[in-house]
């Protein structure tokens with residue numbers, strides 16, 4: 001059983017000018033267990049990516065602690081896989097070489113089971129035919145899909161997704177949402193996913209963390225018990241939409257569209 005815990009986490013960044021600091025996160029507290037899918041929503045600049053980078057071990061809290069299974073996170077680890085807001089691929093490797101990068105670095109044997117999973121992921125991401133292309137030859141959406149499956153193939157204990165589907169068209173996006181769901185349900189691991197898309201947050205999350213900016217903080221941590229597969233047009237779903245939009249202060253403006 002994996003347990004990720006953020007306890008009284010603060011993060012400030014020095015500004016380049018003057019002695020000012022940006023209070024990116026203030027007193028963040030939450031715990032996520034195996035089998036939970038935490039959707040994170042909130043306005044730009046409220047610290048969503050900062051939370052992800054802290055859990056990934058790329059940066060460290062100014063105060064407070066982040067632990068996985070009781071151990072303080074001291075750096076990056078393939079057990080905590082992150083897909084960044086902007087796809088980060090190795091430009092000198094082909095799509096397929098990018099996919100196999102971690103396995104190669106770790107000297108992991110690429111047995112038939114691994115290769116079958118790689119094929120399945122390439123197929124699912126619509127990249128089979130582009131396996132020998134380099135990142136600069138891929139479209140933005142293809143690059144993002146490749147970044148996603150490159151992390152999926154490592155089956156991380158904690159899967160950190162920072163707006164991984166932002167560059168995708170609506171259809172591909174919905175397919176990838178189902179693929180992320182499938183992966184999470186199979187592994188029963190922890191997923192944290194930042195999204196600007198309220199429907200996406202509701203469609204996926206067993207919990208929805210609503211954040212507020214300046215300083216970045218948690219406004220609400222909502223349990224979403226709707227059974228899967230969720231129906232985007234159901235009354236219950238629309239109620240959820242109103243609720244989350246209301247918390248983001250867009251309730252009034254947007255209820256007409258619902």
Ligand SMILES: Nc1ncnc2c1ncn2[C@@H]1O[C@H](COP(=O)(O)OP(=O)(O)OP(=O)(O)O)[C@@H](O)[C@H]1O
Pocket residue numbers: 013014022023024042043044045046047048049050051085216
């Ligand atoms: N390395 C850094 N140096 C200085 N300030 C930073 C740094 N990283 C983030 N910040 C600041 O911290 C705040 C939170 O940034 P963060 O990237 O976490 O926001 P976000 O919620 O992910 O926004 P978006 O939705 O636009 O991606 C912002 O005010 C940002 O300017």
Ligand SMILES: [Mg+2]
Pocket residue numbers: 048049050085162
């Ligand atoms: Mg961000």
